[in-house]
Amino acid sequence: KNQVEQSPQSLIILEGKNCTLQCNYTVSPFSNLRWYKQDTGRGPVSLTIMTFSENTKSNGRYTATLDADTKQSSLHITASQLSDSASYICVVLITGGGNKLTFGTGTQLKVEL
């Protein structure tokens, strides 16, 4: 069982609309949580990195939130653009043990006209 679960698996929205992607994790001890954007045929690109003490972090139209108590994170995309079409991956860094990153399977977002 993957220790980082993302939902929904896929999502289609209209250009200009907002959306929120979810990430639940069970890994511990937890060091930080990251969100990556992966365009088709490309490597992942970092959007945000949050430590357990941070509740929110923004990067332009992307805002990530973190609730370390419930082990949940969300990525909110505002005023979506066609270029936002991509896979969004939640990644958790486990403290110790070689600083292991655990990757979610991603949410595939498609933004349409």
Place this chain on the structure above:
Amino acid sequence: NAGVTQTPKFRILKIGQSMTLQCAQDMNHNYMYWYRQDPGMGLKLIYYSVGAGITDKGEVPNGYNVSRSTTEDFPLRLELAAPSQTSVYFCASRGGGDGEKLFFGSGTQLSVL
């Protein structure tokens, strides 16, 4: 900076053949990683290196080997290719002034037939 450069972008191998996936970074990062990404799965760590001359196994190292003779280069070697190694391979690096942020290459699509 070119960032993380991977070659080749695509490759088809026959069962039992060997090949080396090349990875180079020009950001003077100490940490380098090799991941594989299978359809519907999160990225899995194959091998990683914390500096020149130092490498260690990740989650799925069987069938692969690595070396790190310089800070810049981190090649991944497949000795006896098997169909189970059909995947997309990503190299990544982090370190220096970039801190925890992980930079990925654009990937190598490998098919073993």
